[in-house]
Amino acid sequence: xxxxxxxxxxxxxxxxxxxxxxxxEANKTPSVILTRPKQKEHGDYAVNxxxxxxxxxxxxxxxxxxxxxxKVQFPDAVESADIAGPGFINIKLKAGGESDIIKDIxxxxxxxxxxxxxxxxxVNLEFISANPTGPMHVGHGRGAVVGDSLANVMKAxxxxxxxxxxxxxxGTQIGVLANSVWLRMQELQGIDITxxxxxxxxxxxxxxxxxxxxxxxxxxxxxxxxxxxxxxxGTLAVAANMAMIRSDLKQVGxxxxxxxxxxxxxxxxxxxxxIEKLEADGLIYTGTLPPPKGKEVKxxxxxxxxxxxxxxxxxxxxxxxxxxxxxxxxxxADIAYHADKFERGFKHMIDIWGADxxxxxxxxxxxxxxxxxxxxxxxxxxxxxxxxxxxxVPFKMSKRSGTFVTLSEVVxxxxxxxxxxxxxxxxxxSQFDFDLEAAKAKDAENPVYYVQYAHARIHAVLRKAEAEGxxxxxxxxxxxxxxxxxxxxxxxxxxxxxPDMLQTAAERREPxxxxxxxxxxAAAFHSFYHKNRVIIEDEALMQxxxxxxxxxxxxxKNALALLGVSAxxxx
RNA sequence: GCGCCUGUAGCUCAGCUGGAUAGAGCAACGGACUUCUAAUCCGUAGGCCGCAGGUUCGAAUCCUGCCAGGCGCGCCA
Numbered sequence: 097x098x099x100x101x102x103x104x105x106x107x108x109x110x111x112x113x114x115x116x117x118x119x120x121e122a123n124k125t126p127s128v129i130l131t132r133p134k135q136k137e138h139g140d141y142a143v144n145x146x147x148x149x150x151x152x153x154x155x156x157x158x159x160x161x162x163x164x165x166x167k168v169q170f171p172d173a174v175e176s177a178d179i180a181g182p183g184f185i186n187i188k189l190k191a192g193g194e195s196d197i198i199k200d201i202x203x204x205x206x207x208x209x210x211x212x213x214x215x216x217x218x219v220n221l222e223f224i225s226a227n228p229t230g231p232m233h234v235g236h237g238r239g240a241v242v243g244d245s246l247a248n249v250m251k252a253x254x255x256x257x258x259x260x261x262x263x264x265x266x267g268t269q270i271g272v273l274a275n276s277v278w279l280r281m282q283e284l285q286g287i288d289i290t291x292x293x294x295x296x297x298x299x300x301x302x303x304x305x306x307x308x309x310x311x312x313x314x315x316x317x318x319x320x321x322x323x324x325x326x327x328x329x330g331t332l333a334v335a336a337n338m339a340m341i342r343s344d345l346k347q348v349g350x351x352x353x354x355x356x357x358x359x360x361x362x363x364x365x366x367x368x369x370x371i372e373k374l375e376a377d378g379l380i381y382t383g384t385l386p387p388p389k390g391k392e393v394k395x396x397x398x399x400x401x402x403x404x405x406x407x408x409x410x411x412x413x414x415x416x417x418x419x420x421x422x423x424x425x426x427x428x429a430d431i432a433y434h435a436d437k438f439e440r441g442f443k444h445m446i447d448i449w450g451a452d453x454x455x456x457x458x459x460x461x462x463x464x465x466x467x468x469x470x471x472x473x474x475x476x477x478x479x480x481x482x483x484x485x486x487x488x489v490p491f492k493m494s495k496r497s498g499t500f501v502t503l504s505e506v507v508x509x510x511x512x513x514x515x516x517x518x519x520x521x522x523x524x525x526s527q528f529d530f531d532l533e534a535a536k537a538k539d540a541e542n543p544v545y546y547v548q549y550a551h552a553r554i555h556a557v558l559r560k561a562e563a564e565g566x567x568x569x570x571x572x573x574x575x576x577x578x579x580x581x582x583x584x585x586x587x588x589x590x591x592x593x594x595p596d597m598l599q600t601a602a603e604r605r606e607p608x609x610x611x612x613x614x615x616x617x618a619a620a621f622h623s624f625y626h627k628n629r630v631i632i633e634d635e636a637l638m639q640x641x642x643x644x645x646x647x648x649x650x651x652x653k654n655a656l657a658l659l660g661v662s663a664x665x666x667x
Numbered sequence: 668g669c670g671c672c673u674g675u676a677g678c679u680c681a682g683c684u685g686g687a688u689a690g691a692g693c694a695a696c697g698g699a700c701u702u703c704u705a706a707u708c709c710g711u712a713g714g715c716c717g718c719a720g721g722u723u724c725g726a727a728u729c730c731u732g733c734c735a736g737g738c739g740c741g742c743c744a
Contacts, residue, residue: 135687144686147724157724181687182724227744267744358744388741389668401742412670412740419742426744454671455739480672481738522680525672527737529679541679541693542706549706557703564703593683600683612681612691619691626699626708667706 101194104171105141105187106130112167113145116160117152126152130187132589136582139178139186140194146183157183195576197592198647202571209595209654213254220437220474221247223448224345225262228337229273230298232344235450235482237503238528241519241660242479243448244350245607248658253602258442261352262433265334265359267426272296273337274330278317280305285314304336344504348512349660361432367424370432371417379405379466385413409462431463438468445474446605454478477605480527487533501532510535513661517544520611520659543615547652548664550618554649555665557630561642564631568646569639578640583624587644590620591651598658607659614655621648 109128117125126148133142146161153160161179170177175190201208223243226236247257276295280302283289291297308329317325338355345351361367374380383403387396403414417428437445449456457476464473483490484501507515514535521543522528534541561568579588594613601609630641653663 131683131686133687134690138687142687147686150724184687229744264744269744385741396741399742416742421742423742425742427742430744451672451738453739453744456744457671478672478738483737526680527673534679543692545706546692549704553704553707555704560703597683604684608681609683615681615691622707623709625703629703631703667704 100197101171101173101189102130102141105174108168108170109143109145109164109185112164113149115167116149116163132593133186138180138184139176139188141187141189143185143187144183146179146185150183161185194592195579195588198576198588198644199571199574201591201647201650202643205650206654206657208650209598210252211254211595214256216254216256217444218256218258218442219250219444219446220258220260220440220442221250221446221448222260222262222437225264225449226341227264227269228334228341229269229296230337231300231340232503234484234501234503234506234530237348237506237515238482238519238524239448239450239479240345240348240350240503241516242477242524242607244348245516245520245610245659246446246448246477246605248660249598249607249610250602250605252658253599255602258354259352260354260356260437263334263338263355263357263359264426265330265357266362266429267358270330270334271326273301273333274326276301277305277308277329277333278325281309281314281317284309300337300340304333307336308332344502344507347504347507348516356433356436358429358433361429361436362424366436367429367432370435371424371428374404374417374466375402377466379408380417381405381414383414385416404463404466406459406462406466409465411459411462415459415463427459427463430460431467434460434464434474435467438464438473443470443473446477447474448477448479451478451480475605477524479524482528482530485529485531487531506532506535513548514542514544516660517547517611518542520608521615523606523608543611544661545667547614547618547656548662549667550621551649551652551656551663552665552667553625554621554645554652557625557645558642558649561631566631566638566642568642571643574639574643575636576640576643578637579644581624581628583620583627584641584644587617587620587624587648590617591644591647594651594655610655610658614652614659617648617652617655621645621652 106128113128114125126145128143128145130141130143133139146157146164149160149164150157155163158179161183165177165179165185168177170187173190173194175188177185177187180186221243223246224232224236224240226232232240243259247259250257272294273296276297279289279291279295283291284302284305295301317329320328371380380402382400384398384400385403387398399420401416401420402418404417406415407413415425415427417425417431419425434445447460457478460476461473464470503515509532510518518530518535519528579585594617597609597613601607624644628641630638630645632638632641649663656663
């Protein structure tokens, strides 16, 4: 891979900076960062390197900038470099200096923006992990879409990403599920039952009960003792729910590399072994936890139990790994799970959790630090809650009441593309207000149509050109330096910045940047479209514009693909 | 009480890890279709960047303290 013009300029400046600092005792050399100025008058690139340097060299910034400019050897494509304001260096490129890049875009096609790096560490990306006790709701959907897009973005930038779904198929909620199904089965047999508040009320439970009764008759379960009956029903119900979840996921275009069952951790003895190891390492002691803060605890009775010294590794309080009845806590299984990932060779783990699990981060990280000695494992991304409204009226989602809105329902109403794109338009740290009616509306409020329209519009122009018998010139014969209008320059800059944007999105785990970028790119195109007619008499300029359009369409398509959104050629 | 997240235009949100005059969309107002898709574009108006201090050449961005909202805080998962 050759260095881009931006890299060459950066390098040229960096060399001078190192040179200047050679005589000065500096702890670290400030790095040169080229930015795109907002104002056009400030040139194509701006560098602020003179400012931090001024302090180290004990000169004023403008003076430093002058020294730098006197020494630097810029590449030929640089037209001029001027000092401005408090000490910025504004760099102006020769006309068309960068426009050849759009040829690269077409040559690279689907690969534009991607890097190949098969030597990179493997990354385990765990997301969604919704309990297999019911269908996924829209809140899960946000995590799902964010996780899948992040995986795509990171893969594009050379990470080896392994997508994993952790199935919480052990624990009390499975017992509740099994019992709920059993009650519905009895009900279906005409037996009079009372359905307690503690059971899952959703209609899908009835569906599962029906399914089970179709494959095995009622007498089979009736004859069993309660424990084994609930065990078998739990297994069947989990399988049914997971099938439903997988189908929901397929509907939004998400597939996992691996579904990992919590139950297998218990059955294989991994959880037990983990506790034994921690005991052997002297990380567990007998103690009593203080009462929880904040809320009134009615009948708090202090219990002496075996506690894991997570506070030694940054946690707020030590954590129990075993319940009073001797079974493992969810936490114990979760550590075993993360330890298992580590053993499978993943030194790098990313977990995407809902905001309601925020309090869980420090203890898992503390536990993994204790087990592996690594400091930053795992990385946890918290996705804030989704607030559902219908025409502005809050819509509660609750599995208990059974009135929750499923992801599947929303996808059916709104469409996969709209759901996926909309969920990506905000940073994960901000809560998402999702209005069902607004999301259903196919109007300008839905940004996905805006960007898809840009793509379709380009293809309309290309179709028109074809219909008029205009042959696309060979890429190498097109003179891109003819693209000098303001709108063209902006559009070129946008398509050029795609790889940088992707890199930032991957490094910072911020896939929403892709969505924001596409909207900006689409805006730059629409603006160009209105001011620059493509199919015109001037053959050379027309070919240049056609090339730019093709490059733009390619970038929109590539970027949308990362978000799992289609790029229609006609709308 | 403690921890995490958030607070930017009437509304929904960006703001490229400290840069130059804080930007979009929606809503409001005014323009642009006999010409490649008006699901679009152009313009006008709209801002104590929650509040108060601090750090420095420079702060929406970093630090501290408040205020407001969300989430969480026993052997639930």
